Amino acid sequence: MTLLTESSPGLLTEVLRGDRTRRPHRDDSTAAGLRAVLEDYVFEIFGSERRERGVIISSATMCRGDQSRATTDFSLGRARGVAISTLLRLLVAQVHVENPYDDALAAWRGERPNDELLSAVDHLDADQTARLRADVDAHFLTLARGIGTISSNWWPRTSQRANQMLGGGNVQLRDVVDLVVGSTYSDLASVVLVDVTTSPLAQGAERVMRFHALVQTLRVSVVPLRTSIFSSATGEFWTLDVDNELLVRAVDDLVHTLAIVKDAP
Amino acid sequence: MSDLLQRRLSTEDLRELVELAPAQSTTINEEHRASLASRFRAVPNTEHRRLDAWMVEQAGRTPGPFAWSxxxxxxxxxxxxxxxxxxxxxxxxxxxxxxxxxxxxxxxxxxxxxxxxxxxxxxxxxxxxxxxxxxxxxxxTQTLECVRGLSVTWRVPASDVYYDVAAARTTLRGRRDVVIGDDAQRVVVRIRSGSPGKSAGPGLRSDLVVETLAHPEGLAPRRYLGLWPDAGLILGVEGTMENVRSGARDFIRAAVVQRRHNLVRVV
Structure with a gap:
């Protein structure tokens, strides 16, 4: 089942968990095969020689694909992204958010007081600060309406990190999934991955969803149930069931990206 | 060099590492404790020194000041x-x-x-x-996800283990997050973020030696397992005398390096 929906309160949480009776069985056999296939491709691309510094692939790399990075207002965009990701963590922890911009910055400062980006935010002029504040407030409103309340019975974890090495360290897959619900232990597939982006959803978003599913599969050796992405810019929510076809496409995306970034400085 | 076990971090692999751990582990006696204390005393220190696996992994370098976050x-x-x-x-x-x-x-x-x-x-x-x-x-949630599939009873200990080395003004600290099985047959698990580095093995052996020293009868755990959920990996060492000795040697080396750094700082 693949759903591409406009945000609708109440629906998103239903989409995340779906109908329990229709969930597939837990798949813990695919991961080993995927890893072997990936190792073969990495060997084909990089050879047996060990690079001094491994190529790092993240969801941002996958999202950009072969397009160059847009530079306009990059710091503001990143700051907005960090603020929204922080606010999502507060929402999932069922913390009352009184003033989104101030609360996000306070939490961010408490977590990484010496962050360069945070220091850049502190030095914004009044106009830029007002713009960022308005942006964060608007995105938070969309996020809070779209995500709703995540039940703590669903085992929600936020900002879940993964770090997978391939080719003896020649390739590092680094990933952070904004929200993960469900358990890898149950007999039925139940893990759902949710990425929250402050950009409108475009072609790169599907690659990101597949990348999250692939890295999560490699990390825990169990195939997740769904992979989703929510845009706090537009309220759009895309979700894909994770199956073999999706994972094979994720491997193709990764191999394509590796071939591009291999010789990048 | 004793072997380092490596598996993917999955319920089945963890269960296997626990269930197939060797039935017997080593026991240290008063002679071993006295020998360790004399070696630490041979590395004099002006202040009380605290050593843990992290410092062994960092080759004796003292970590920066601790701050809550x-x-x-x-x-x-x-x-x-x-x-x-x-x-x-x-x-x-x-x-x-x-x-x-x-x-x-x-x-x-x-x-x-x-x-x-x-x-x-x-x-x-x-x-x-x-x-x-x-x-x-x-x-x-992550810890529970890792161990909930085990068929053996497990508990989350109330604290890490500490061992004061007699008359050497030295405290060794061992990290532990889950203890599986009863005291005599225990397998100890510690959980770390990030990915294991090259010094992960010495780090696990250091924790193993503190766990063994801190046990009232000097009984080593059957296995000491390190779980790296971010990387999806388990590394482990067995509770053999070879591993305990190796962990103790690494602590002494860390103390020597720490002393050298302190002397350089004073000069």
Whole structure:
């Protein structure tokens, strides 16, 4: 089942968990095969020689694909992204958010007081600060309406990190999934991955969803149930069931990206 | 060099590592303890020294000053919350909130000393408290995910293990997050974020030696397992005399390097 929906309160949480009776069985056999296939491709691309510094692939790399990075207002965009990701963590922890911009910055400062980006935010002029504040407030409103309340019975974890090495360290897959619900232990597939982006959803978003599913599969050796992405810019929510076809496409995306970034400085 | 076990971090692999651990582990005696103490005494120190696996992994370099943050608080709060959940079934989020409330209460009553977790929590803003909650929930959920499939009983210990080396002004600290099985047949698990580096093996052996020294009868655990959930890996060492000796040697080396650094700093 693949759903591409406009945000609708109440629906998103239903989409995340779906109908329990229709969930597939837990798949813990695919991961080993995927890893072997990936190792073969990495060997084909990089050879047996060990690079001094491994190529790092993240969801941002996958999202950009072969397009160059847009530079306009990059710091503001990143700051907005960090603020929204922080606010999502507060929402999932069922913390009352009184003033989104101030609360996000306070939490961010408490977590990484010496962050360069945070220091850049502190030095914004009044106009830029007002713009960022308005942006964060608007995105938070969309996020809070779209995500709703995540039940703590669903085992929600936020900002879940993964770090997978391939080719003896020649390739590092680094990933952070904004929200993960469900358990890898149950007999039925139940893990759902949710990425929250402050950009409108475009072609790169599907690659990101597949990348999250692939890295999560490699990390825990169990195939997740769904992979989703929510845009706090537009309220759009895309979700894909994770199956073999999706994972094979994720491997193709990764191999394509590796071939591009291999010789990048 | 003794072998380092490596597996993917899955319920089945962890179960196998626990169930197929060697039935017997080594035991150290008073002679071993005295020998270790004399070696530490041979590395004189002006201040009380504290050594742990992290310092062994960092080749004896003293870590920077400790500061509380959501990341440094998550392990204590997460493990305490998990103990609550095991005692009285509830959601992890509620257990973390109860744990934070307890810490705050202790601070309000004046029982939290300056620099303690309770003291720090009492001074942070509401959003930071939310982030701390999120981090602790992540830690507890992750730990439970790792061990809930085990068929053997397990517990979350109330604290790490410490061993004071006699007359050497030295305290060794061993990290542990879950103890599986009964005392005589235990397998100890510690959980780390990030990916294991080249020094992960020496780090595990260091924890193994402290766990063994701190045991009243000097009985080593059958296995000491390190779980790296971010990397999806388990590394482990067995409770053999070879591994215990190797861990002890690494501690002595760390003490020597630390002393050298301290001397350079003074000069």
């Amino acid at each position: 959501p990341a440094t608080a998550r392990r204590i709060l997460g493990n305490n919350a998990l103990r609550r959940v095991l005692r009285t079934p509830d959601t992890i989020l509620n257990a973390v909130r109860d744990e934070i409330a307890d810490q705050l209460l202790r601070s309000v009553k004046g029982y939290a000393r300056s620099g303690s977790l309770g003291h720090w929590l009492a001074g942070v803003s509401h959003p930071v408290l939310g982030l701390i909650t999120a981090e602790a929930v992540n830690w507890a």
